[in-house]
Amino acid sequence: MSVALVWLGVCALGGLGATARFVVDREVSRRASRPFPVGTLVVNISGALLLGFLAGLVLSPHLALLAGTGFVGSYTTFSTWMLETQRLAEERQIRSALANIVISVALGLPAAWLGQTLGAAL
Template identity: 50%
Template sequence: MTVLLIAIGAALGAPLRYLTDRAVQARHSSVFPWGTLTVNVSGSLLLGALAGVPTSPAVAALVGTGFCGALTTWSTLSYETLRLARSGTRRHALANVLVSVVAGLGAASLGYVLGRALTG
């Protein structure tokens, strides 16, 4: 049952990641990967909120592992950072790593605090 919940969450998260990435990136003429940053930070916020509220293992599997796992993408962050560095935009590559890590951790922390506040 848990594997099915993860698959359902992933089936929703992966297309949302793609569509959000394309929609956000289409609004920017920069080589900076704004779409990936958006999905990673929003997924971190959601996962932080999920960690801050008492949930069942089923909800954690569906939303945390499945949905957030498919919505966020460390591999794409890594690939895009490497692509930026190889194309000569090393400052963009460094900014991508720094902003992604700081904003992701900040969003997860904020999500956790908000989740605790809603249930506390």
């Protein structure tokens, strides 16, 4: 597979990942209707599960770049997570800001582990 094709694939899958993030975040947030960023939490935890799964599959370097960096990298969003945490803190919702960090890490690490375990089992 040529390097140019891999990068074109990363761009295409990146667009799909970003679109999926937008749709999932919007739908979850609409249903949750809370000031807590539940949509971003769902996106990042499901992304950790998916990236762990892909890691467990032990993909070729090109496929890992396409799926991991291209799709999952643009699906998950560290910057939005931090911005929302900062916004909660600025609004003096300190418990929610801390909860956003703790819950994300407490659920994200096991999700990545579970995904990797499932991927390795295949």
